[in-house]
Amino acid sequence: xxxxxxxxxxxxxxxxxxxxxxxxxxxxxxxxxxxxxxxxxxxxxxxxxxxxxxxxxxxxxxxxxxxxxxxxxxxxxxxxxxxxxxxxxxxxxxxxxxxxxxxxxxxxxxxx
Amino acid sequence: xxxxxxxxxxxxxxxxxxxxxxxxxxxxxxxxxxxxxxxxxxxxxxxxxxxxxxxxxxxxxxxxxxxxxxxxxxxxxxxxxxxxxxxxxxxxxxxxxxxxxxxxxxxxxxx
Numbered sequence: 001x002x003x004x005x006x007x008x009x010x011x012x013x014x015x016x017x018x019x020x021x022x023x024x025x026x027x028x029x030x031x032x033x034x035x036x037x038x039x040x041x042x043x044x045x046x047x048x049x050x051x052x053x054x055x056x057x058x059x060x061x062x063x064x065x066x067x068x069x070x071x072x073x074x075x076x077x078x079x080x081x082x083x084x085x086x087x088x089x090x091x092x093x094x095x096x097x098x099x100x101x102x103x104x105x106x107x108x109x110x111x112x
Numbered sequence: 113x114x115x116x117x118x119x120x121x122x123x124x125x126x127x128x129x130x131x132x133x134x135x136x137x138x139x140x141x142x143x144x145x146x147x148x149x150x151x152x153x154x155x156x157x158x159x160x161x162x163x164x165x166x167x168x169x170x171x172x173x174x175x176x177x178x179x180x181x182x183x184x185x186x187x188x189x190x191x192x193x194x195x196x197x198x199x200x201x202x203x204x205x206x207x208x209x210x211x212x213x214x215x216x217x218x219x220x221x222x223x
Contacts, residue, residue: 031209041216042216048209092155099205105154106153106154
């Protein structure tokens, strides 16, 4: 299993641009999550999904959108990038049977 | 709001010594806690977890202690090695399938 994979690893955006951060897991996990991590801080939940077709907001959803059309994929969309969205973004997944979440390697996003 | 926090942002430890990383939580209803390790440039990696019906759980070179009376948990790393240098996060289960993370403790191992 590759686990949780994220693309791209790095990206620089200009203010107002849009992009999609990709997340895929091959463990057949029902639950998937998007977090952001600002320097020296813990992880803050942006959105999560409990299964295909079901998504819900976390602590900091403003400026982001998600979709979950398949069990494997959970893309995160930034429509109008702002400097405040400069951060490292982590995707995670977990099975129904445990509370433990498994994380991808992250995407480092800079908005200039 | 209620949240998980760590006592110290940094910890420097001599190689071979034991490390203790502390975490305080405020939600007495939390029933599940996890410790994650995050190495530079990588995603958090699961270390060990504990449920609220336990006081102690041991893994390989790691032990988690839970004190529900004072709402405190700790991660002990035995015989700390250079590869243990990382940021350590505690997290609690907030229900609704979500975790709440503390800010992290950066552990630096001195040779």
